[in-house]
Amino acid sequence: MTLVKKGTFAERLRQSADDVWEAIFAHPFVQGIKDGTLPMERFMYYMKQDYVYLIEYAKLFAIGAVKANDLTTMGWFASHLDGTLNREMDLHRQYCAEIGVSREELEKEQAAPSNLAYTHYMLSAAQQGSIADVMACLLPCAWSYYEIGMRLKEAVGDLEGHPYRAWIEMYSSEGFDVMVEESLQFMNAFADGKNEEELQRLENHFIITSKFEFMFWDMSYYGHEWPV
Ligand SMILES: Cc1ncc(CO)c(N)n1
Numbered sequence: 001m002t003l004v005k006k007g008t009f010a011e012r013l014r015q016s017a018d019d020v021w022e023a024i025f026a027h028p029f030v031q032g033i034k035d036g037t038l039p040m041e042r043f044m045y046y047m048k049q050d051y052v053y054l055i056e057y058a059k060l061f062a063i064g065a066v067k068a069n070d071l072t073t074m075g076w077f078a079s080h081l082d083g084t085l086n087r088e089m090d091l092h093r094q095y096c097a098e099i100g101v102s103r104e105e106l107e108k109e110q111a112a113p114s115n116l117a118y119t120h121y122m123l124s125a126a127q128q129g130s131i132a133d134v135m136a137c138l139l140p141c142a143w144s145y146y147e148i149g150m151r152l153k154e155a156v157g158d159l160e161g162h163p164y165r166a167w168i169e170m171y172s173s174e175g176f177d178v179m180v181e182e183s184l185q186f187m188n189a190f191a192d193g194k195n196e197e198e199l200q201r202l203e204n205h206f207i208i209t210s211k212f213e214f215m216f217w218d219m220s221y222y223g224h225e226w227p228v
Contacts, residue, residue, distance in 0.1 A: 056119035
């Protein structure tokens with residue numbers, strides 16, 4: 001299941017946030033997707049918040065394309081900017097269309113506080129930092145979803161008739177594992193030659209964005225809103 005290679009910087013990152021990731025896997029929202037017991041109303045709240053999240057997340061790929069030092073890297077970021085906007089977000093548009101939520105309504109959704117904090121943290125780190133900072137912020141998103149997707153697919157087995165089938169299939173699909181694997185390779189290459197202080201900054205981005213991933217699930221389950 002794990003794509004990470006021993007002794008790499010990506011392995012160090014994964015280990016540094018392991019407790020956070022275990023808390024994510026055990027979260028009642030994630031467990032509820034697996035069991036199919038998650039109320040659809042919570043899932044739709046999550047999808048709407050995720051839609052506005054993905055608009056900002058996609059900008060990280062655009063920043064990565066600007067900060068890339070070669071055409072292969074630039075092309076990779078450009079293709080995932082396209083993939084996020086035109087494929088991943090299609091899943092959201094389709095789910096929402098099925099229950100009568102239009103594209104316009106999705107785009108008008110206001111980000112809840114944890115969502116806003118998460119995307120702004122990433123955008124600020126990406127704008128101030130190098131391409132390595134961009135990747136350290138992006139990694140927990142795709143990689144933790146991949147591990148969730150794989151775990152859920154394995155636990156559920158036959159997805160026929162499962163209420164969250166399309167979601168589980170998307171994040172456990174073959175294209176997605178390639179994307180994660182390539183992200184890990186890029187992360188290792190970008191970290192190459194960096195001193196310990198810089199590596200710690202990258203590790204900190206990884207841990208913080210992993211914690212924001214947990215908060216996103218928590219917010220979607222309990223509905224944390226602005227206090228006033
Ligand atoms: C909050 C969040 N993190 C990661 C992903 C995976 O792209 C997503 N769709 N939403």
